[in-house]
Amino acid sequence: MIKKLALLFISGYFLSCSTTEKEENTSTSERQGSQSNYVPSGFHASINHGKKNQPVSLLLEDSLYHLYYTTGTDELGHLKSVNLLDWDYDQSISIGDSYGKVQYDLFNSSGLSEPWIKYWVDDNELIISTSADGKSNWNDRSVLKTEGFNPSISWDSNLEQWILVLTNGNKLEIHTSVDFLRWESSSEIVYETPLQSASLSQIGSQWLFVLNQEEIKYQIGSFDGASFIPLGTPSSLFEGSNFQSANLFHTGDKTLLIAQSEKNTNSTSPTFSLPLEVDIKDENILLFPTSHFRSKFTGKRRGKLSKLVAEGPSWYSFTIDQKFSNLKMILNDPASSMNMEWDTERKIIKFDRSKSSIGDLEIIESNLSIDPDNLKVDILIDHDVIDIFFNDGEAYFSISVKPFSFFSEVQIYLDDKKYDARGVLFNIGI
Structure with a gap:
């Protein structure tokens, strides 16, 4: 049985949201002056009440x-x-x-x-x-x-x-x-x-x-x-x-x-x-966000990933349309970063949080049976959690990190060569 955890943000769903959209052409250095002292509460509830908060x-x-x-x-x-x-x-x-x-x-x-x-x-x-x-x-x-x-x-x-x-x-x-x-x-x-x-x-x-x-x-x-x-x-x-x-x-x-x-x-x-809706298809689980999420979209920008810089809680969506055997994904902000590396041949995934306050390297022996051709990637960046979804949820990862300043960007490397995919950046209002 192949596991499928799906976050179903299909294109029609995104287009139904009342957001503004523009082509993004501003680099990271050009946008640093607009960084604010914004302190978010986040969408992932964190409880400070007793212990064993299940x-x-x-x-x-x-x-x-x-x-x-x-x-x-x-x-x-x-x-x-x-x-x-x-x-x-x-x-x-x-x-x-x-x-x-x-x-x-x-x-x-x-x-x-x-x-x-x-x-x-x-x-x-x-x-x-x-x-x-x-x-x-x-x-x-x-x-x-x-x-x-x-x-x-x-x-x-x-x-x-x-x-x-x-x-x-x-x-x-x-x-x-x-x-x-x-x-x-x-x-x-x-x-x-x-x-x-x-x-x-x-x-x-x-x-x-x-x-x-x-x-x-x-x-x-x-x-x-x-x-x-x-x-x-x-x-x-x-x-x-x-x-x-x-x-x-x-x-x-x-x-x-x-x-x-x-x-x-x-x-x-x-x-x-996040509370995720559950469905079953072909003996696999599908998970997707509740419809309440669409009310949180406040803007949308399209362009190359190198030009899409988030200034708040955000959702990145893009497709990798080149074949690869090794994928490296780096999420940066001025104070910290998180690296993910997927070796499709050895079926190993690594998460490196050594440049965040978590400070560790986690290695997962993955059973992912995902075709890396035309890999769809969705990334939700919240206050101190990053959620990553492949192919509308065929794989799902949730990683705790040092709080991002929300002045962040995504970099992709395929077989050690930088790949600047075109994508969409959705702003999410807290």
């Missing part, structure tokens, strides 16, 4: 998103947003276990009448608690005896039932319920390595598991109402080791994925990935 619940209440994350205590931190990009802190909620979760049952599918449901495992019991407003007057009750941990509950729209997933060593327990109160043990899956947690989501006629093990993996299959029938063995979800965990969330009619990145020197806690 996103565990993402809910949609009317038009407001609620993101809950662990704090290393019996309290879940709480962020809210109208667009999944700009976040504000909201009231935290107490929970009986550091890895509890929250649901918002908009259509009262559980029959509990109160839409806010939080749940956790305590002393071998699954506890659920309901509230009318998600902030006060919680009503607790024990609904299941279990030896599992880290519960995750999702909705099966085909059979109109809830599916509970619990991890227990290297086993995954699956339970089902029509009312959130009476649970039946349906099946279990045994894996070769222990599971930290798992999340399950229905996407069309298929189901997707994301498994947090020693590395993050995914598995696609079907669900017959009791058992998960996998289409193949679990596959690595991300290239490299930047992410520590990832979870699936079903909001409205969309499945979203948020991953927890490594801790970097710019924050006391890990940074979250």
Whole structure:
């Protein structure tokens, strides 16, 4: 099974944005005088609240998103947003276990009448608690005896039932319920390595598991109402080791994925990935940004990469239309840089962050089966994270770096010869 992580910014999508466009002919040295003291907040939420900040619940209440994350205590931190990009802190909620979760049952599918449901495992019991407003007057009750941990509950729209997933060593327990109160043990899956947690989501006629093990993996299959029938063995979800965990969330009619990145020197806690929509095509995962992103485009310029210099959060898009066996990509700003090198013959990718505050060289033995002919490259430069996508997401990399001043440029070398591709630079407003 070939992994495909896609960020689908197709050309028609870009053209539909109300932006200004011009041919760019200004060099880096000509633009240095316009550099400002702009200090961005960024699109990758970085949390300074307790520890072990893992996103565990993402809910949609009317038009407001609620993101809950662990704090290393019996309290879940709480962020809210109208667009999944700009976040504000909201009231935290107490929970009986550091890895509890929250649901918002908009259509009262559980029959509990109160839409806010939080749940956790305590002393071998699954506890659920309901509230009318998600902030006060919680009503607790024990609904299941279990030896599992880290519960995750999702909705099966085909059979109109809830599916509970619990991890227990290297086993995954699956339970089902029509009312959130009476649970039946349906099946279990045994894996070769222990599971930290798992999340399950229905996407069309298929189901997707994301498994947090020693590395993050995914598995696609079907669900017959009791058992998960996998289409193949679990596959690595991300290239490299930047992410520590990832979870699936079903909001409205969309499945979203948020991953927890490594801790970097710019924050006391890990940074979250962008919330990405999830789809499945040909037994592969497709990831793409939410439609909210288009509202952030404030301008567009076309030209050679040597003339396209970003002055704020930005998105580069270009195609390499020459054959190569070695690709080197350098992202520079006046204070730091990040180098990426891809050896297509040896299938090795290197990320050199020695000129940033991260200061390391990461080597990935890649299983990429990407044809380097007409390679499409998209790069998102945020405050202290750089996201790179090949061929609309056939490969996806997220790299923590020293905060860029946003006065940055991209340089490309093919087999040690500079290649000045034509591309598009999209300005993104914070």
